[in-house]
Amino acid sequence: MTPPPPESVAAMIRPTPALPDSPTNRDVMRVFMERPGLGWLLLIGLCLGGLAGGAATWIYQIYAGLGIAGYSHPIFWGAYIVTFVFWVGIAHAGTLISAILFLFRAKWRNAINRSAEAMTIFAVFTAQLFLGIHVGRIWKAYFILPYPNQRALWVNFKSPLLWDTFAISTYTLVSLIFFYVGLIPDLAIARDRTTGWRKALYGALALGWQGTSRQWKAHNRTVLHLSGLATPLVLSVHSVVSWDFAMALVPGWHATIFAPYFVAGAIFSGFAMVLTVMIPVRRIFGLEHILTDYHFENMCRFLLLTSCIVGYAYGIEYFIAWYSGVEAEKTSFYLRAFGPYWISTWIMLIFNGVVPHLFWFKKLRTHVPTIFVICTLINIGMWFERYVIIITGLSREFNPAVWGHYTPQPAELMIIAGSFSFFSILFLIFLKLFPVIPISEVKELVIHERAHGHGQHAEAH
């Protein structure tokens, strides 16, 4: 039996008439405690519709066969894998922000890390759906797990797809733990301010958090260690995903640069997605004073950095294709830019390699509508990056007799739309169930600031 907490500790965390609730608490709590508005209901209704459409299409696809998608003979991977890689990429921002930036003590991350982590988890869930959607016999998909069986069937540890299975499931698990550990203090705050089912839910999830210094110490140590654990995962997951391609001998895939190239691209797309989602959230819920332009600006700088890396990778790919002297490689890259998929390629090059350079201008990286537009373009560009790599690579391989073409079919578009709906539904529910801003961490900053008399901006610089 846990002894009841001492009165003094309870007083510290409970609102008392003497000490009015902090504005941070109030503002953040309001976001998820208020009854959902009409807009939220409409949005989730729309997404539920999208999800239902996607799910129905998937069920039909399982029944009828993958033939309803646009695959053709040389192009055995299509929009599903494109979207899978896209979502895995999105899933990178959260852990990067919570783990790596935590280790680097970048304080500005505090305001955004909760939403970024949530997005990570939802994105990685969405991505995993596509592994199931992509395989031809989902009813046998468990074969990919190395489970003991009397037939002595085993999996192939040489296959990058198996590495993928492990990398992504590990990443999901660690991200989930990370997210949850960070959420515990806030859940306790919520528990103390709610009644009814919410109180029961938060009470159960808060695991008896009382905010004692001993608990805080343990919490901080856990976060630190988890950060250490998660940091290599940020780099490994997308490296492994990139090896799905780099380990194959398809011209345009078989390149040593793929791992860093994909990781940078993943962070790039992840940050862009965080911004795309947080800009409307901040606006709708009036969180401007917590999620300031300063945070956005820093994220834009990150986008600028990763865009440079990605742009460099694009350049190097072309250089190596030329420098290698391999005709198939050269042809693949030439036709990437000037072949049947030139539109996709130029979308990728311009949206990812050129447009983000607008962030060199402070005026633009602090102008929220511009940021929103550019981030949306980056999201589109990054989807097309994967489309270009996968589709153009496969369409122009070694044997020109079986060069072929691919056009996504309605089924694929339905399922992709369903995946965005799935992601959005999870995020919308998250908005209404959990604090979108980490209350405790922001408060910690506020207290810190008060104690040292520094402004956030000054500290960060």
Add this chain to the structure above:
Amino acid sequence: MPEFHRRDFLKLVGASAGAAAASGCGDHVTKLIPYVVQPDEIVPGIANYYASTCQACPAACGLHVKTREGRPIKLEGNPDHPVNKGALCALGQASIGWTYHPDRYKAPRKRNPDGTYSDVSWDEAIALLSGEIKKAGGRTWLLGGETGPTAGRWIDAWVTAVGAGGRVVYEPFAPEALRDAVTAVFGAPGEPVFDLSGSDFVIDFGSDFLESGPSPTEHARQLAAARDVSKPGAHAARFVYVGPRLSMTASNADEWIAARPGSEALVALALVKVALGANAGPLAGLVGDVDLAAVAQQADVPVATLERVGKALGAAKAPVLIPPGVALASRRAASTARTVLLANVALGALGKTLRIAPPREGKRSSYRETLALVDAMKGGSVGVLIVHGSNPLYSLPPASGFADALAKVPFVVSLASIADETSERANLILPDHAPLESWGDAESRAGIRGVVQPTLRPLYDTRAAVDTLLDVARAMGPDVAAQLPEGSFRSLVEQSFAGTDWHATLQNGGVFQEAAPLAVAVAAPAVEVAEPALDGDGEFTLVAASGALFNDGRGANLPWLQETPDPVTKVMWQSFAEISPRAAEKLGGLEFGDVIGVATSAGSVELPVVVRSGVRDDVIAISIGQGHTVGHWASLADGGRPGEKRGVNVIELLPALTDEAGGRAWLLAKARVASAGRHERLPIAQFSQDQRGRRLGLAVTLAELAGGAPAAHGATEAALPAVAADAGHGESAGHGAEGGHGGEHGHLRDFDAAMDRVPGGAYRWGMSIDMDKCTGCSACVVACYIENNIGIVGEEEVRRGRHMAWLRIERWVGDGSLEGGEDRVPIIPDESGTTVDIRHTAMLCKHCGAAPCEPVCPVIATYHNDDGLNGMIYNRCIGTRYCANNCPYKVRKYNWYDLALTRWPEPMRLLANPDVTVRGQGVMEKCTFCVQRIATARQVAKDENRSIADGEVTTACAQSCPTSAITFGNLVDANSAVAKAGSDPVRGYHSLHELNTRPAVTYLAKVKRGSIEG
């Protein structure tokens, strides 16, 4: 508890007992093992082979019908048959489908006055027909294709007995002009037999003898023998093709002389003039009048070419000239055939490469007689028309008025086995047995008599055509019956083999004692060479091309033939018009798939174009065979649109005209062509025929062959000395010898060639494919489909490249150039120019030693077995399709849908090979090297406590190949045929060798013999 009355209880008991009893009545009992007393010759699981004869075309190749548990499942060539010697063409392979075709008539049926059909009993049908014949008497006519000698003999006897008007034999592709020419030139009827095997110079005047000629399988074998460079001392014959279109046959030539269609006789005379000068023997008179310059102008061939080729012809020891076949049978076909025949005589071919065999038994009619019958029908003087073994409503030009004529015949009877255009118009259908259900015989040439024996009990209530006719005669009265023999057709067939050992005949598939050639003397016939008249006007000459697959259209209802790419354009399931790039430019910049309207004096059609430089600028070529309105797969009936055509029927564009001797002419019309302003996506199997210098289809020149330098693989490989040096190892060195080149270069163990199989293992199965022998005929493709239960996906899916062929023939035009690929239009490089350099590369799973597909499969569904085979475990596959991405040859096929044979229309699935797993939705599949055949051979060898001997097991593709281009066997055995063939130091190479996949398939490069030098 509520009361339960005794009466209610009894009612309930009665009702439930009744229900239980009734439920037992519903399904009929099916037996798991169908035999109570098992027939001696049937052992479940062991195949039985019966010798028979192919009835798909008049070449009548010998068959071995493979049956399992009483069902024929595959046709293979009879090695003892002198015509095909074990091989079988694509049509022959696919013809098994006629036995299991969903369109088969299941019982006699008669048309009701309202146009519907109702089944009738045989007795009723026979009574009906005999009554009608009694009424019509001499106004009864028979119209049908060539039959076997026995059937023909008794049908003719029947015609006399019942007092019918007569019988017209209608065979659309019959070589009528040639037959006439033999009679005219030698004064006696006979069958010309062109023997290419002993020839050193072959000129084909557009007969397309490898496709639709009189005996394509035999000629392919002979051509390969004449050009076999692997046999020391064998001369490598030169081959020139004269014709307006670079057909599949022409693709195998050394030189293509794109003479204007109709000028073949002139070209032949000019060549003879150059070759022989004044010593032109029987042609001396004609040759004297020939002015080379005038011929050159008329034929649109440079004088230099005529002189060069003519000189070479003069120098040749055993030349042979083959007169035009279907496509170039003009209105002067008879005189062209006579000219070419005489040219053969003048060049001394008679007795060497040409012999005149005695005529085959059986009635032959000319096309003129067919047209006369049509006129008689139109005039109302035919009361009963019995159609058998042909489909005149499809294959006669509508210009002949056959449709109207048919409508004027009061009582049309069809003896068809499968529904076709003509039978659908019949008043009475008396279905014949399918080819594999009937008895019969066939005569390939005088003395080569094949026997047809049934290998399946008739599936339906059908009756052999001759039996039907005999029954009709018997029903007409004793006086009629008395003129005809008693007994069944079977006994008649047996009687016609009287004097031979019937059992031995059945076992051998017939009696093969080729009759001695006729001793003939030239009768100096009147030959008048003139340009043939063409009907109508227009810029283009319409060439109705006769392809390798559909014959006269009879093959269109066989799904494998529809899904086998056209050997030249690689288009499937559809019709297309071939025009030259210059013509396309003139018509407004047409591209592949743009639809044009083609109009002649006889009719007009719309169809998409294939733009290729393999046709003359003034020619539009459309292949014969498509455009059926009836038939599963042949029409759009399988797509739920019955009565609609698949493709177009080029015969609709032809006037009903004959050559000067009354034979059927095909090169008849001028055509007006205009763009229809539409585009259609043609289903195509090969995106690019330009290999961009990649190591897919290589060729060596004669000089390189003589030099014996291992680096002689063209510029690409010369630039990669390491690769070239390695290619010289060939298969036996690279894989058979432990530690091959990998060890020498100190590679890691996994990259060692010795790891391609279990070290020290007894087998590494491999193949060598001689591209110099491959003609592109696609017999292997069809054989593979049928042997391995490969699914048919249909036209729409083929558009997405989803056809399931495990083996495909890639057609490469030269080494290629680094051009094209920017858009979605298929690439057909420039084929024009006189020197032909087209390489047919059979592409199948290479069973690589270091297979890229194996490491990427997460569940080990594809793996390497102890014999070095790249295995595929269908049950384990989850369908990630990673293996297919990683296969550089792209030979893995994926089941996008459930294509299993169980989804085929009944009773098609009966021909499934029980030894091969039927793949379900969502799994990958590919060539297994016919692992089921290896397993069968292994069991036999194991029982006898020995290892599998060389030649004991072969794949379906290798078995069917007319030219024996494919050799299969064990690479570990250095003395095996495959190891020897693959160790050719000059020609042996591995496809995409630079990827170090170490394939088990070694290609032998095509030999570029270059242009003909005089």
